[in-house]
Amino acid sequence: MRAVAYHGPGTLRVVDKPEPTLEHPNDAIVRVTRTAICGSDLHLYHGLVPDTRVGTTFGHEFTGVVEAVGPSVRTLSEGDRVVVPFNIACGACFFCQRGLLANCDNVNPNTDIAGGVYGYSHTTGGYEGGQAERVRVPFADVGPLKIPDDMEDEQVLFLSDILPTGYQAAEMGEVKAGETVVVFGCGPVGLFAQRSAWLLGAGRVIAVDHVAERLDLARRWAGAETVNFTEVDDVVLHLKRLTDGRGADVCIDAVGLEAAGSTLHRVLGAAFLQAGRATALTWAIDAVRRGGNVSIIGVYGPPWNLVPIGTAMNKGLTLRMNQCNVRRYMPHLLEHIRAGRIDPRAIITHRLPLEEAPRAYELFARKQDGCIKCVLLPAAA
Amino acid sequence: MHHDEAMGWGVDRDPQRRPGVPAEQEPPRPAAGAVWTEPPSQPAGRAGRRQTPVYGTGQPLHGVSGVVRRLAYRAPDHQVRHWMLLLLADRLEVAGSRVREEPARALAVAAVLVGGLLLVRGVRGRRRS
Numbered sequence: 001m002r003a004v005a006y007h008g009p010g011t012l013r014v015v016d017k018p019e020p021t022l023e024h025p026n027d028a029i030v031r032v033t034r035t036a037i038c039g040s041d042l043h044l045y046h047g048l049v050p051d052t053r054v055g056t057t058f059g060h061e062f063t064g065v066v067e068a069v070g071p072s073v074r075t076l077s078e079g080d081r082v083v084v085p086f087n088i089a090c091g092a093c094f095f096c097q098r099g100l101l102a103n104c105d106n107v108n109p110n111t112d113i114a115g116g117v118y119g120y121s122h123t124t125g126g127y128e129g130g131q132a133e134r135v136r137v138p139f140a141d142v143g144p145l146k147i148p149d150d151m152e153d154e155q156v157l158f159l160s161d162i163l164p165t166g167y168q169a170a171e172m173g174e175v176k177a178g179e180t181v182v183v184f185g186c187g188p189v190g191l192f193a194q195r196s197a198w199l200l201g202a203g204r205v206i207a208v209d210h211v212a213e214r215l216d217l218a219r220r221w222a223g224a225e226t227v228n229f230t231e232v233d234d235v236v237l238h239l240k241r242l243t244d245g246r247g248a249d250v251c252i253d254a255v256g257l258e259a260a261g262s263t264l265h266r267v268l269g270a271a272f273l274q275a276g277r278a279t280a281l282t283w284a285i286d287a288v289r290r291g292g293n294v295s296i297i298g299v300y301g302p303p304w305n306l307v308p309i310g311t312a313m314n315k316g317l318t319l320r321m322n323q324c325n326v327r328r329y330m331p332h333l334l335e336h337i338r339a340g341r342i343d344p345r346a347i348i349t350h351r352l353p354l355e356e357a358p359r360a361y362e363l364f365a366r367k368q369d370g371c372i373k374c375v376l377l378p379a380a381a
Numbered sequence: 382m383h384h385d386e387a388m389g390w391g392v393d394r395d396p397q398r399r400p401g402v403p404a405e406q407e408p409p410r411p412a413a414g415a416v417w418t419e420p421p422s423q424p425a426g427r428a429g430r431r432q433t434p435v436y437g438t439g440q441p442l443h444g445v446s447g448v449v450r451r452l453a454y455r456a457p458d459h460q461v462r463h464w465m466l467l468l469l470a471d472r473l474e475v476a477g478s479r480v481r482e483e484p485a486r487a488l489a490v491a492a493v494l495v496g497g498l499l500l501v502r503g504v505r506g507r508r509r510s
Contacts, residue, residue, distance in 0.1 A: 007482075008475035024423035024435055047475075050467035051450065053440035054478045072421070075414050090434065091415025099406035106420055109429030109436045113458050116435070123467075126429075126437030138435045141414035171401045177394045178384075198387035201394030223387050272468065303464045325401065327412065332400045341389030 002379065003057045003132030004357045009047030012358045017057065020128065020136035025072035028140035030064035030082060034153045035130045035354070037061075037374045038086075038161055039187045040299045042365050043257060044121060048276060048301050051110065051122040059131030059376075060086035060118040061160040063153040066140075073140045081153070082144035084137055085326035086161045088116030088127060091142035102323035107138070113302065115323070123302075131357060133378045145330045154375065155337055158188070158344040164329035166192025166254070169297035170200050172320035173250035178203035182239055182248040182287060183224070184280040186214035188347050188373050189297060190254035194222035195342055197250075206242060208235060208283070210260055213370040221346050229261055239287040247289035255280035256298025257305075268306065275301035285312050296321035350374040430454050446474035 003017040020029055041058050043049050066080045076082065089096050089104035095115075096104050107116030108125040116138070119129015128135060137144060147156050166189045175181055181197040183190050186209035197205045207224035209215050215226040225242075232238040240247055257276020259265065265277035284294045285308050294317055312319060336342050349372045352360045356376075363371040384390050396402045422434040429436065442450055453466035480487040 007478060023438060025421055047471060050464050050471065051453075052471055053446075054474050055440045057439070074416070088435070089412070090417075090420045091412030092417055092420060094409075096412055096415065097406075097409035099401070099404075101412065106434045107436070109431050109433045110454065111430070111458050116437070122429075122437070122440070126439055128437065128439045139415075139420070141416070142412050168401055171399050172404075174396075177391060195388075198384065199389050199391070199393045200399070201384075201391040203384055272465075302458070303461055320404075329400045336389065336392075339389070341392065 001133040002354060003128075004059065004354070006044065006052060006056045006058065007054055010045065012045065012361055014355050014357055017132065020134050022068060022070045023136065024138055025070040026139050026141055027070040028066050028073060028076055028137045028144070029068040029134055030062075030084065030137050030144075031067050031134050032062050032064040032130050032132060032378050033081075034157050035059050035062040035132075035376045035378070036157060036160075037131075037357075037360055037364050037376065039189060040120075040256070042361075043276075043299055043301065045361055045365060046258070048257060049121045049123060050301065053122060056119065056121065057129045057132050058119040059129030059135075060120055061157065061162065062118075062130030062135065063147065063157050063160070064130075064135070067134065069140060075141045076144060076146070081147040083147055083153075083156045083159050083330075084118070084130070084144045085159075085164075085330065086117050086120075087143070087323070087326050088118065088125065088138050089142055089327065090139055099325055099328055100322070101325040101327050117323075131354065131376060133354070143327060145327075145334070148334075151337075154345050154348065155343075156334065157375065158192075159326075159330050159333055159337075161324065161326060162188045163192050163333050163342065163344050164326045165189050165297055165324040166194075167196040167199075167329055167333060168322075168324045169193040169252045169254055169295050170196035172295040172297070172322070173197070173252055173293045174318070174320075175200040175202050175250055177201035179249035180204040180206065180243055181250045181252065182206045182208065182284070183252045183254055184208045184284055185254035185298065186211065186218040186226075187254065190252075191218060191222050191347055192342075192344075193252050193254050193297070194218060194224045198223065199336070199341065206239065206248065208239070211367050214372060217347065217372060235261070236283055236286040243289070247287055247292060249289060250293045250295065251284035251288040252295045253281045253284045253298045257300045259298075265306070274305045275303060276305065278305040278307050281305070281307050285315075285317065288315070288317060290315045291317070293318045293320065297324070347373045348375055352376055354378045444474070444477060446470040446477065449473060
């Protein structure tokens with residue numbers, strides 16, 4: 001089958017790979033119909049996630065059709081259309097029983113700090129990803145959600161990651177009615193966090209970025225007030241001025257380790273003196289009000305980052321963070337899509353054949369051609 | 382935008398409607414579809430830190446990078462050397478892969494590096510004399 005394969009930082013190729021096989025009784029094989037490039041795939045693409053091996057197929061956002069199931073699979077059968085959460089989870093361990101499906105204990109032999117994720121290095125279990133014609137889906141009875149017959153794949157594709165991730169980001173902010181929410185980052189997760197903040201009852205949503213098309217979409221589609229941090233002297237002071245000098249009630253870091261905006265963080269990140277650049281997180285801690293909440297959904301590589309934890313302590317902040325427990329959110333957000341409260345397709349700017357994945361990554365990484373979200377179409381789709 | 386204009390404004394303002402509240406679900410219970418207490422295991426046989434019932438089988442360890450990764454996995458997550466060795470192994474693997482794929486280019490780069498080294502040594506030797 002054809003699949004995207006990593007060949008070092010900034011280098012991807014589309015190659016022939018062996019077909020996936022059923023390796024566990026609860027596995028399924030899914031023929032991929034739509035697969036998207038996530039902002040966090042760029043961290044892999046740039047070689048920033050430890051144990052990203054040459055030949056790895058990325059991709060943790062995909063829909064597809066079930067082609068085969070293992071002998072213990074009860075809920076899926078051949079021909080079912082599914083959207084698959086990016087987390088691989090057993091559903092029964094200590095963590096899964098508490099709803100922490102992102103932190104499953106039974107799917108990652110390589111580290112104690114992460115669960116299992118499709119196509120996201122051996123640090124998250126060494127699973128092959130969905131940017132391929134077919135993919136092995138472990139714990140098929142736990143993760144995949146059947147796509148309702150009356151819905152198109154692209155309507156639900158982002159239930160696999162970025163819509164629940166954005167929603168969980170807002171939810172971890174514990175937004176109360178009327179509160180002011182600042183979202184750092186207007187990429188796909190940031191945009192969904194902004195929309196979700198409204199669903200949770202925010203009174204104001206302020207979006208911060210530096211890419212004109214993204215700020216425009218935040219204004220038009222997410223209904224946010226926008227701040228281009230390159231056009232203000234000091235983004236923290238600017239945000240405080242916008243919030244009566246007090247700071248926002250909730251700040252969300254939807255950027256992670258490849259943030260722009262600080263030369264210091266850029267240099268330290270490039271020299272591996274910290275795991276990427278914690279610029280957005282630093283701004284979030286500085287711009288939130290005393291006693292406020294900071295929600296971290298941006299991805300940071302291990303092992304450390306320079307963040308102003310003393311400021312956070314003295315301000316009495318609540319910091320909440322995790323990878324998204326996607327499966328927990330899927331039915332609820334499917335209801336929002338059905339009700340027309342969110343149409344996730346609105347953020348798709350590019351659809352390209354799987355064979356053009358290297359170009360798609362380049363467009364997305366360089367934010368060229370107005371690229372906000374790129375969907376890949378395998379030939380067999 | 383005023384919040385009244387936002388599509389679906391406040392529909393989830395009651396925390397009880399939010400799927401992730403409380404953060405840890407009470408009482409603990411298996412996810413739908415998980416009919417096992419301990420999931421069955423796929424055949425053992427990988428070099429990680431421990432055996433889990435399910436694991437990825439892509440890109441097994443190999444070569445020099447594999448040796449370095451094995452060393453990395455001897456160190457626990459909280460030790461810096463664990464992550465630094467993994468990053469080192471990543472770079473070694475990429476370098477090895479490029480040498481195999483483009484030997485002529487690799488040879489040219491190596492020649493330039495060796496040439497540069499010899500030049501620097503030569504300049505230093507002349508300064509000393």
